[in-house]
Amino acid sequence: MTVTTQSTDRPGVIHARPVRHPGRWLGVAIIVIVVAMLISSLVTNPLWDFGYTFQIMQQKSVIQGLWLGTLLGTVGSMIIGVVLGVILAIMRLSDNPVLRGAAFVYIWFFRSMPRYVLLAVLATGIGYLYNTLDVGVPFGQQLAGAVGLESDLTFFTFRWDDFSSTVWIGILALGLSEAAYMAEIARAGILSVDKGQAEAAQALGMSSGQAMRRIILPQAMRVIVPPTGNETIAMVKDTSLFIAANIITELFYQTTLFGSRSFKIIPGLMAATLWYLIVCSVLMVGQSYLERYFGRGYGAVPKKTKVKIMKIEADH
């Protein structure tokens, strides 16, 4: 039996009732109320005093704290952290058990050490143990005494106090701490690269160093960059701990100083907040560019490479 259907009987365009989402509407309502409360506070409470906030933000000492404390501290400690972290990651993947063990102990220690405490230890604790730092042969003074040498086998000396409350001690402390986290990130990145890549590089006659630098690390960067961006942004905020090492050329200390001197606490705190928001926003934009660059060959082609490719194609 055949079924013949008139064209008028056939189902046409669908005008169905959509599914209701009462939960979403509830969420929207709560957000609207919270935002309204916030705006009401900002508008009605004169203690916010945004005029004074903007004034604090532009003070010379605040700007100096931003550049020479927060930004220099972030860049410096991230450089130490990344370089030392990659070295530690390669050590952890080494065949040599001593190198592996040393990296493990380093990572264990610095991950367990709160940054605030570490800053305090390096800034004041070391100075308590040694007034001057002498770099030379271990047990050099004792050895020289025993053998009867003139020199005490010290190559150079510097006074810890000259160093202890400068931004450099902050950079050192946060850099050492960061290296422990970067080591784990770099290790995950290196392990994410297919083993065949190292084999192909070896089969072409590359040394293991060349294979690491030219083939493995560039691919590992795709995995390393996003968490490193997060670490950098976290580091911007962690420079506010510098006060533990008596470093006062730093954004947060300087803004709150204005706030507490004038008894206008909130403008002081807000000045720091706004600067941190600005700096972190800029870093997030930079991070997305870096991710595009290291993601090449996996979809998105960066503009610079596109131009280069067009040039190569034009040449042939």
Next chain:
Amino acid sequence: MATAPSTPADEMPLVRAVNVLKSFSGNQVLKGIDMDVHRGEVVCLLGPSGSGKTTFLRCINQLETIDGGRIWVDGDLMGYEDRAGTLYRLNNKRIAAQRREIGMCFQRFNLFPHKTVLENVMEAPIQVKGEKKDVVEKRAIDLLAKVGLADKPSAYPGQLSGGQQQRVAIARALCMQPKLMLFDEPTSALDPELVGEVLTTMRELAETGMTMIVVTHEMAFARDVADRVVFMDGGVVVEQGHPKDVINNPQHPRTQTFLRRMAAEDHTKIPDPAPMVDGTATDIL
């Protein structure tokens, strides 16, 4: 102890393996392989999976270190230095130098995904041999043309088909101007319709007189291109000889069983266009 080859260098085979032993955590994979490969010869290694043919290939360029025996390539003892009867392991730098003379293509291609096709081909001659960029670029473009990819220098490996990627891998290996080419199941990871283009490239390479050792399951390729086929099973060479003799008229029962099974697989492949078995079989490979 194996005796050092006494024949003069020009008469000596390009590859000489004597009593090669290799085990992985107690599992003896190679149980004494002897093999000579002469200059210009194309040798296909056949055998069931687990027979040790890929391991042997990887031992030749030191991707695996051998436990026993010796391998010479072009008169060089691979991986060791023999000083008055005592073997000294070579450092990584010298092993890397030995590998420069040997090109290798992998089952999974292993192109560098963050570099374009042209950069892949040019990488090693510039970085490893320190050759001039313009010289290498010219050679790389010639090689890409030879493997039929003259139009793809700026593509990334991820934008190419498997067959194209394997041909780039061949060009990449050739750009180092090796004396010897090793192929480790170069078509096993490819869709059936892409196998032909890679085999054609390899056949053309064989015609140029390149010495090649090929681990493969492609019987037609072995029959038509190889000068000699070597059948391995259980870590030993079971049978070897001219491809027509070994493939058409195998003497050893294990060779006969293997070839019968391969022939049966070939037969079922052709008439049935979409069998589930075929799909899963390629996945396992």
